[in-house]
């Protein structure tokens with residue numbers, strides 16, 4: 001019963017948010033992808049160690065997830081750790097790898113209450129066993145949820161994804177499972193780690209950096225890009241709704257007129 005009451009209240013407040021933020025209900029991006037950048041600089045500005053910035057950034061994930069869920073976003077992909085992040089100092093990598101063990105026990109109940117489904121996009125190989133266990137538990141626990149998909153890009157890199165996808169296509173072609181003449185965008189997408197998810201409609205990057213940084217290179221082809229100077233730990237629901245409002249003001253032409 002409580003679940004239904006919460007869902008009912010949730011849907012009421014969704015409408016209120018649309019009205020309050022002046023958002024059109026019929027043009028909400030289905031998939032938003034976020035590069036959560038600036039944790040280190042946020043911490044430095046406060047005289048704190050970099051890892052304090054990562055912790056604070058982690059605490060921001062649920063807030064933005066619920067903000068996205070409240071307006072009807074279907075998929076939220078968050079860049080949590082790239083294949084290039086292994087180059088960081090060992091202590092920082094170790095801290096980042098512990099974040100899922102910290103995050104899920106803290107937030108899983110609220111994610112469940114909000115019908116959020118957790119997923120991961122990235123390579124399992126190389127991730128510590130306890131990191132994977134925390135992520136796998138959350139995936140398992142939320143797998144029947146039908147609301148927003150909270151997709152963590154963890155040990156993910158766009159070029160590696162493209163290369164391994166192409167390698168698999170070549171193997172399949174060699175075995176006669178894929179005819180090179182049949183290859184089209186839909187089939188190509190099936191070889192990406194995001195198979196089954198729509199391409200992001202909106203890409204957000206915090207901290208003033210204007211780069212894709214090897215994030216979802218195939219999938220972002222037609223996404224609208226939105227940048228803010230705010231560091232990720234200080235990125236609020238207001239910033240998020242500002243990005244959505246800007247998205248709604250743009251006309252997507254996909255190369256047409």
Ligand code: FPP
Pocket residue numbers: 036037038039040041042054057058061079080081082085096099100103104152207232
């Ligand atoms: C980039 O900021 C941020 C990261 C490499 C880590 C992002 C991860 C989180 C916010 C938490 C993820 C949560 C879970 C549950 C996995 P930066 O350190 O490069 O910032 P800087 O450019 O200021 O140094």
